[in-house]
Amino acid sequence: EPEVTQTPSHQVTQMGQEVILRCVPISNHLYFYWYRQILGQKVEFLVSFYNNEISEKSEIFDDQFSVERPDGSNFTLKIRSTKLEDSAMYFCASSFIQSTYGYTFGSGTRLTVV
């Protein structure tokens, strides 16, 4: 069964440093998403991406965040200057159509900011 792959599985970074979280969506999917989950809390939407541009973003997704699809397979989330409160699990997801039916989540990257 096709999978969404995320790397690394765990990233530890110093406060103020830049991090890039990487995702390889399912190959024929067209819509890409990032979600985050602070420990013990619910999963929260960050951003959706289609046709090489952001479709929608939440208020969490401020100027410190950016997304990119640098080639035909990767989808990245960059946090420019990490804060302690950015510590969370970050999930990438992809779908073929603009619907959560057929939405596939990756296993996540645990980001720890120290």
Place this chain on the structure above:
Amino acid sequence: GESVGLHLPTLSVQEGDNSIINCAYSNSASDYFIWYKQESGKGPQFIIDIRSNMDKRQGQRVTVLLNKTVKHLSLQIAATQPGDSAVYFCAENTPEGKLIFGQGTELSVKP
């Protein structure tokens, strides 16, 4: 504002019993709901969905019930197994394709 929330944070059941996990939503315009299972260290995994023109939908060992009058969803798991132990989230799908998740219920199955 819109929100999706769960009634109980934890649920403990005996193996073989049926489990019922509840969810309330506040946006009466919501028309599509999904239940996800999240195991430790993994991403949310689709279990079952339901559209607002339905009251009930059945899958393999799982049933989702939708009561639009009181804006309530439930997930029923028949003959609960140890492998069902996980956190279960309900989520509301928006027309833009993003998910609004509820808080989550941790299901613990005792052998």
